[in-house]
Amino acid sequence: MDRSLSSADKDIFSSSSEAKDKVMAMIRNAFREGGEKGANMAAVLGQLVHGIEQGEKALSADVKAKNEEVGAETARVGERLQKGLDDLSATLDETARENIEKSRKIKETAEGTINRDRAEFEGKMGNMEKQAEG
Secondary structure, rough: HHHHHHHHHHHHHHHHHHHHHHHHHHHHHHHHHHHHHHHHHHHHHHHHHHHHHHHHHHHHHHHHHHHHHHHHHHHHHHHHHHHHHHHHHHHHHHHHHHHHHHHHHHHHHHHHHHHHHHHHHHHHHHHHHHHHOO
């Protein structure tokens, strides 16, 4: 952004310089043509050059101020994006913890069911063996 501002300043001052050169040439010609008219023209043109220079400075200040506003807004947007990413990361971490806990409970339930069913099966097998022996 600073390069474009610098480039804009150069363009403004370059075109302004050409305008000033034309104005100064007109002043010289006016002095050659003579006296009072030339002096009055020089004063008016001097005021014009001064006005152009002041306008250039004001425009440059406005562009720089807008650049600072854009920079500040960019920083605010960046902060909001970072907060959003942090919130998303926290949500994903919480979801992962919840899923791990659910998986653990499912595993424990499955193991309990398997162990209970095996114990029942072994008990029935033991009873059948006793009946077969007896």
